[in-house]
Amino acid sequence: MKNKLKDFHHYKGNNLTRFEKVERKVIELILSSKVPDGQREDSVIFELKHASGCTQIARILAQKRKLNVEIADAAATLHDIYVIIHGTYKDHAKLGSFIAEKILKEINGFSKSEIATITQAVAHHSEKDIYSNNPYIELVKDVDVFDCSLYKGAEGSYRIHKPENIFKEYVKRIKKVRRELGLPQNDVFR
Ligand SMILES: [Fe+2]
Structure with a gap:
């Protein structure tokens, strides 16, 4: 039995799946960023925390x-790739989808439909007030707001930077995720 067990690579070496290579690539891009915090809307530390949090x-x-865990993982990991590289949120979802496509093609091994599912989820993840019938797009939207809701200060930031109707959509999505995970429904920012 023991011989059949495979040790975990801890993201070292080449024995990673294509999806793990996506995770590693995104983290490498964050760690090697040449855009200093002073020129970023968010810090490098936040990008690292948010990307990792969203992946998990x-x-x-x-x-x-009951979705494909690896596809969901890749879409969530790549969702803010434009912000990670350029430090700004302007049109980051659409622009990020092109970068995501490039990364997936470079890593190799992804089918056309896998690339389409992942890049569509990246491209549309900012449309939090729209409820599409694409489960991967909706998953990335939900993951994005739920991860942010776990930071103290997220509520204030959302209230300052988002219109009231969008803020309500964020809360709706966070509540939905908390319900799915069996978490308390009151005080959704915690
Ligand atoms: Fe995000």
């Missing part, structure tokens, strides 16, 4: 929703 939450939610 996507894996949990995908299991709850």
Whole structure:
């Protein structure tokens, strides 16, 4: 039995799946960023925390929703790739989808439909007030707001920077995820 066990690579070496290579690539891009915090809307530390948090939450939610865990993982990991590279949120979803496509093609091994699913989820993740019938787009939207809701200060930031109707959509999505995960419904920012 023991011989059949495979040790975990801890993201070292070449024995990674294509999806793990996506995770590593995104983290490498964050760690090697040449855009200093002073020129970023968010810090490099936040990008690192948010990308990693979203990856893991996507894996949990995908299991709850019976979706492909790896596809959900890749879409969530790549969702803010434009912000990671350029430091700004302007049109980041659409522009990020092109970068995501390039990364997926470079890593190799992804089918056309996998690339389409992942890049569509990246391209549309900012449309939090729209409820599409694409489960991966909706998953990335939910993962994004839920991860942010776990930071103290997210509520203030949302209230300052988002219109009231969009803020309500964020809360609606956070509540939905908390319900799915069996978490308390009051005080959704915690
Ligand atoms: Fe995000």
